[in-house]
Amino acid sequence: EAQVTQNPRYLITVTGKKLTVTCSQNMNHEYMSWYRQDPGLGLRQIYYSMNVEVTDKGDVPEGYKVSRKEKRNFPLILESPSPNQTSLYFCASRRTGASNQPQHFGDGTRLSIL
């Protein structure tokens, strides 16, 4: 089954404790991205990657890091989380090469930073 898998689904942690949210897709998609979803603000893109070893900042990259060492994986790293990073996070992927390809989303990771 084609899917984007995020882990963990839920995490409660404390300020300053490094954490990683993993994202994996099995569709051989070139493009992957991370979003955060906050009430009243919709989806905001954090980082995206056009392919292996190619990453770029989205609209709200501060406080986050990513890496793309393999095509299928795109982890989101919070080196020193803060309470304003409490949010619902989504990973997504899509095939590039044509503008009519939709994104496929994971089920989300709800992070609470105390």
Next chain:
Amino acid sequence: GDSVTQMEGPVTLSEEAFLTINCTYTATGYPSLFWYVQYPGEGLQLLLKATKADDKGSNKGFEATYRKETTSFHLEKGSVQVSDSAVYFCALLSSGGSYIPTFGRGTSLIVHP
């Protein structure tokens, strides 16, 4: 730059009512247009899409027509069900080479029995 504007929610309807969620866009070139749906506790999933002017996307009783002259892609359904309660996102992807999609802020739909 590209932008998508959706009507503010929540939209509250009774079961079997007619639904319209407005979406207008600004983009260079000829973008592809999408509607995604997010059910409670889940990620976004594609509902329908249209890739050129006058195309109509349809799925699960929902429809949207790509109107280039009014730069709109309004979502409609003739008779909503309680199970349609969700958040709906309009999105576009420009044909100009940028593969970064642009999303609207989402519209929450609540359907009462």
